[in-house]
Amino acid sequence: MARTRDESSPLFAGNAAGTLRLIVYLALAVVLMVLDHRNGWLWHLRYGASAVVEPVYRLAGLPAEGIRTMSVAFADRQRLTEQNQRLREDLLLANAKLNRMAAVAEQNQRLKELLDTQHSLELNVQLARVIGVDLGAYRYRLTLNMGARDGVKPGQPVIDAHGVMGQVKEVLPTTSVVMLITDPAHAIPVVIERSGLRTVAYGSRDGDQLALPNIPLATDVRAGDKLLTSGLGGRFPPGFPVGEIVSVAPAATGMFQVALARPAADIDRSEDVLLLHDQAEPDGPPALVKPMGPPRELMSNGTAAPATTSTVRSATTPASGEVPR
């Protein structure tokens, strides 16, 4: 036994057959990678193997779940009391706001009926739990405990109590993967609440922030401005908080301003999230406002904005980005 092993692995090995086998395997892996990169087989395969993959995800999620349970079980009384108190206050505040809103919402509903629009303020949501699974070296994905069997579809927006978290990327039978808005490959159309400027927020390359790389130079954007979803593109419904701008600086090219924003949602702390159903506005850009003289915002600003800016801003509507039609 030992002898044969020694023969197959001499002290200073260097047989051509082994190298050839390595080359074959490496070539196979490269071919697989290229094919997968082009066609995205990985997810079809994962779907096919979901009977194996999903239990492993659940298994891997157990330690995180256990720690969560333990932290509740062993949390001292005082902390729980404090937390309870805080939650009560939050609830009270939220209820008070809601009561005030109810009247406004009703009024809004009536006005909308008068205008004959379909859009409603009601939320059609589904609660999902985050499974603690680490998917790959880049941490821009979340796994949820709901999948195709629960009616989850790719592209559904995911929110938490504070704002938009991302959208469902891939769906397995009982789990699904969410692409976070901080993913560098993700872009979300936003509107700046204060000025009504529409732009796009990308995930930034360095960590848990959003980047807004193409804000026209002449526009008024400040740190502290809130970002809302604009509803353009039809994927995210309008009016949800996305983040808050933390810094603005001119771009290296000098053509635009670049802003960095902090996401409003608790991206790395959320345990429960909401999946939105059937909220998206119909596809396509909203109806353009008829150009009748210079837009009002330009006059109040008092600056001569470039042509691109004025077209962007003339299409801009206040706050929520809804256009009556």
Added chain:
Amino acid sequence: MNKQRLSLWWFIGTLAFALVSMLVPLPGVLEPFKPYWPALILLYWSLESEDRVNLGLAFMVGLGADLLNGVVLGEQALRLCALVFIALRFRSRLRFFPMWQQTLAVLALLLNDRILVLIVRVLAGASLPPASWWIAPFVGAALWPFLFLLLDDLRARLRIQ
């Protein structure tokens, strides 16, 4: 016969454990310190039990890992194949290195692995990872002596090959 079966299950069990612990998330602060478990366990087995580990096995484990958390199918298969190939080629020498030397060799292998990932990801069009991404190989190498001794000890206790 029973002993053989037990040792086979032990072998498979450690590999499965490696795949699951690859998926287990750590708290945010510790995240960059997470070692690449499948590489460590495969290294151990390729040093200790060469007749079980070959390139085909490394490829299959890599495909399994890709299926579980991969970015593209075949990425980890490529990495683990390269790693196991080097480990098997220098196995006879690695085995008789003193522990600190072996640890350095493992560090070199893991760094090489990271460079491979970087090449694959950059070619696939991903952005460069942050500097903390390079900590993991060092943590893996630092864990190596303990992992090696622990697995060896368990194997001796269970009296399996």
